[in-house]
Amino acid sequence: MTTQKSSTNHQFCSVISKANGEDPIGSASTTHAWLVMEAALPWTEEHLHSDPILNEIHELFHKLDDRPASVMPIAIAPDKEYSVPGHIRVLYYQRPEDHFAQFSKQEFLIPESLISQFATAFTQAPQDLNQFAAYLQPDNHIRDLLVCTHGDVDVACSRFGYPIYQKLRQDDAATSTGKLRVWRCSHIGAHQFAPTLFDLPTGQFWGHLEPSILSVLVRRDNPVEHLRQFYRGWSGMTKFAQIVEREIWLQQGWDWLNYKKSGEVIAQDPIHDEWNADWAEVRIDFTSPDNSTQGSYFARVEAYAQVMTLFNSGHEQPLEAVKQYRVNQLTKTII
Template identity: 50%
Template structure:
C-alpha cells in the first residue's frame, strides 16, 4: 500500500509512532478497546511506572482490575485523569464509573463520586466488587455521588510516560479542546487529560463518553465536527477508531453502517455478534469474518439486523512504539466487502 520511499521518509524524519502510522495510511477502525466497564479516577501526574507499583491507591486499582479481568472475564478498563483547576476539589478524589447497561445499548451508564482522599481505596474496591456482582458497600458512598449524567466527558491521552507520541500530540489537542470548547458548553462538556487507553500509534487519540467512542490521528480542523456532530459525518471516517461496545470486526462493520445512516446511527441501541470467522492460531489475525449488528430505536419504533462480511485487503507497516531505532510491524488492513440489512 505504501512505497519504499514513503516508508524510508517516515523512518528518517520522525521518532513518533503515530507519524509513521499516519504517513503509511494505517486504518484505525477496529482498534477501540472492547469494554463492559470503565473505572476512571483522578490522580495527579506524572503517571510513572513507579507510582503504579508503589502508590497504595494505584496498587489497589490495578490489583482489583487484574482480578476482575482474569478471574471473572469482565472487560474492564482502569484509567487516570489529571486533576483540573476548575473541575477538581482539593483533598477529594473524583471517580467516574461507566458500565454497559444492557446487551443492546447506545451509551454507557455513569456513576460519578467525589470522595475524601482517605476513602478512595474503599470506593474503588466497592466499585470493582460491584462490577462482578460480589457483595459490596457501594451504597454507603451515595452521599458522595454527583449528578453529572448530563455532562459529556472528553478524555485525551497525554500519557508521555507510556509513549512520547501521546505527550507530543495529545497535549496540544487537550489544551485546545479544554480552552476553546469546554468553556462555551454551558456546563455540559468537560475535557480531561487521561492515562493510556491503547493505541498510542494513533495519537492524538481521545475517548468520548458516555458513548464510549474512540478517535485518533485527530487534526484541529475536524474538532468542530467531532464535538458538535452536526456536519458531514463522512469527513470523520478516517479518524474513527470504533465503538468500545463492540469487538474488532463488529467495529469495522459498524463504521460502514454509520457511513450509510449518518449521525442518527449513534443513538440506536446496538449489539454485535460474530457469525463466522477464519480459524487461526494466537499469532495470526483472521483474514475474514462475518458479523451481525442488531439495532433498535430507543422508542421501539424500529429495529433490525445488518449482516456484513469483513475481509483483509493487505498490510501496512506501522510502528507500535515511538523512539529510535523505529521498530516496524506489518498490520493487516480490512474492508467491508458485503453489507446488507436482512430485517
C-alpha cells in the same frame, strides 16, 4: 499491496502510522465497564508509590488489570475547574445491557480519607456501591472527552495529545456551559494512533486527530464522513464488529449514535487469530430510539492490503506489517 515509507527521519510511532495510511478502525478497547479516577500527575512509578492516595488508586488499577476485560481503569489528571480539594472524582461507566446505545454513568466525589475503603469495596463488588451513595453526584448529562497525554507510556501521546487536549479544553469545554468536560488521561491503547481520544458516554474511540476536525467531533454538525479516517471504533463491540459498525454509521449519520445495538462475529478465518484474520462475517442487531424499528445488518469483512506501522516510538523500533480491512456484502433486514 504493501505501502512503506522510510522511518529514517521519524521517531514517533504515530507519524509512521499516519504517513503510511494505517486505518485506526477496529482498535477501540472493549469492556463491560470503565472506571475513571482522578490521580495527581506525574504518573510515574515513583510518584504513584510514594503518595498514599495515589498508591491506593494504583493498586486498585493493578487488580482490575488482572481481571479479564470486566472493568478497565483510566486515570484522569485533576483540573482546577472540575476538581474539588480533598476529594477524588470517580466516573463509573457501565453497559446498561448487552444491547445498548451508550454507557450509563455513576459519578462520585469521594473524600481522600475514604479512597482505601472505596478501593476495597470496588474490588469486592463493583456492582454494589450503595455505601458511597452520599457522595454520588447528580447526572447532569455531562459529556466527557478523555485525551491521552501519557508520555511515560509512549512519547507520541504527550507530543501530539497535549496540543489536542489544550485546544479542546480552551475552545470547547470552556464555552460549553458545563455540558462538556475535557480531561488529560492515561493510556487508552494503540498509541500508534496518537493523538487518541475516548468520548463518553457514547464510548467512541478516536485517533490520528487533527485540530481542524475537532469541531466536527464535538458539535456533530457536519456529515460523519469527515471523521471516517479518525474513528477507532465503538467500545461496545469487538474488532470486526467495529469495522462494520463504522460503515453503518457512515450510512445512517449521527442518529445512529442513539440506536441500541450489539454485534457478534458469526464466522471467521479459522487459520489466523482474531487480530490477524483474513476475513470475518459479522451480524449487528439494532433498535431505533423509539423502538419502532428493529433489524440486523450482515456483512463480510476482508483484508485487502498491508501497510507498515510502528507500534512504539523510538529510533530502534522495527516496522511491522498490519492488515487493512474493508466491508463487503453489507445487507440489512428489518424484523
